[in-house]
Amino acid sequence: MLQVSYIRDNREQVLERLAVKNFKQPELVNEVIDLDDKRRSTQTSLDNTSAEANAAAKQIGDLMRNGKKDEAETLKAKTSAWKEEIKKLSEQLALVEGELYQKLVLMPNLPHSSVPKGSTPEENEIVLENGVKPNLPENALPHWELATKYNLIDFELGVKITGAGFPVYKGKGAKLQRALIAFFLDEAEKSGYNEVMLPLMVNEASGFGTGQLPDKEGQMYHVGVDNLYLIPTAEVPITNLYRDVILKGDELPVKNTGYTPCFRREAGSYGAHVRGLNRLHQFDKVELVQIVHPDNSYDVIEQMSLHVQGLLQKLGLPYRVLRLCGGDMSFTASLTYDMETWSAAQQRWLEVSSVSNFESFQSNRLKLRFRNAEGKTQLAHTLNGSALALPRIVATLLENNQTEKGIKIPEVLVPYTKFEWID
The missing domain is CATH 1.10.287.40 (Serine-tRNA synthetase, tRNA binding domain)
Incomplete structure (x- = not known):
């Protein structure tokens, strides 16, 4: 606010x-x-x-x-x-x-001076591209067919149990999910983040504090009897740990990470571009959240961007970084970088992470302050980033690493999966 x-x-x-x-x-x-x-x-x-x-x-x-x-x-x-x-x-x-x-509460956050004008995703600014796009054979399969071929994910069984957008991971598919979560959490810990385990439902005050309510109320699953909301991202409960808190100046920066399932009611339109794992109602994600001194937040967002890029580099995935234009940014963000990986079988870029600086917009709603060197309280700055959201990471890993022998697991994940191939 x-x-x-x-x-x-x-x-x-x-x-x-x-x-x-x-x-x-x-x-x-x-x-x-x-x-x-x-x-x-x-x-x-x-x-x-x-x-x-x-x-x-x-x-x-x-x-x-x-x-x-x-x-x-x-x-x-x-x-x-x-x-x-x-x-x-x-x-x-x-x-x-x-x-x-x-x-x-009807007014969005102000975009940073570096944010380009624009109203559509096509007007986002490409900051950089990294990696080589793999050349797959003509008979290469998209991930939803690979998932069926190797019995990794059952989309129809998810429909039976719950509905579209709730896949069932099986065998090596489930182990790959678990391996990615552990890898992302370990990398966050190496970067100084403290791991937390969180509730998957939040109250109205928490949803309001981080800006999901009332802006995205229609996109959240609402438990009506108890008036609670299933979380759209771990950002919400992690940041709300500090609602109505006054931190000491020497406690900054506060760095937390957490893995949670995430829930989104609005999963988008139908068609090939949302098939398989491209867009889900429930998905897994590791989130990074920082609370920092206002003087440092724009240095911190660059550091968080580099952290996410480092994960993609270690996974061997070609990626690009976008600076979102004003019209494609969230209600709460001042500056957002999106990271996209190249899906070789689908021949298109897939968003896998957003890293955002909210400046004092969330902290003003949360009454999240710190005591400065003069002993006075002032609003902190908050930032968050996906590190990473799993569905499209899994999609590109399966597609980009497919060979005649099977699907090659990135070397950094082998200690977690305990296998090198899906075959």
Whole structure:
């Protein structure tokens, strides 16, 4: 959530950056400022009236002690009017603050100055490409056919048990999943992240804190009786560990990682581009979350990007890094890098990670602060990144490493899988 003071002091810049994100309600900026003016005016009137009432109460006591009962009674009559005015102003203030809050939560985070303009994924900026795209034989199979051929994943059985988008991993397919999760967690630990195990459901306050609610409410599975939500990513429970927390300055950066299943109701349209593992309702992911000093967050996002790239390099997957344009960014992000791997059988790029800096947008909602060198509290910056989401990693590993002998397992995974080939 944006800070009102920043909106007031930087109105034109706020409007300019919101335009980069293709925000359709720029009038909210002026509405927020007008409501804040009203809030300030009401607060001033309330403070002044309260001060008069408090001074009168003290004066009444002095009059009574000095035997001036009549004057004290006259002043008491006035205090009744002040009390009514205080009640009225307090109610007005609560209404204005509520209306201001409702306007603020509709406004997305401002994109960083490096974010390019654009409204579609095709307008995202390619930052770099790495690796060589494999040349597969003409009879190469897409991963959904490889999964069936080698009895790795049963999509139809998942439909039977639950529905489309809930695959069943079997045999070496299940072991490959487990191996990737362990590998990603071990690599995160080497980079200084602390592993946590988390609830898979969160309450409304948690969903709001990281910005999924109300923006993505329709994409989340809702457990109506208990009013809980299945997590769309481990970002939500990890970041909410620090809701309403004031950290010490020397505790920064805070670095946590966690593996969880993730749940998304909106899995996209039908067609070849969402077949197999390309888009699921339930999938596994290892997440990285950092809480950092505001001065360091843009260095940290580059470090997190390099960490994810390092995982892809160790897996031997060709990849590219994109800087998302304003119109393709999330509601909460200031800057996002997407990492995509090349699917040799499908002949297209598949997104496998997003790394985002949210600046103070989430921490303002979470009331997540730290005490700076001067002893004052200020909002921290939060970042998160997928390291990595498994479905499309598995898809590209299966497709890119297929041979006449079978599917070759990347060397870094063999200590985890305990096998070198799927055959």
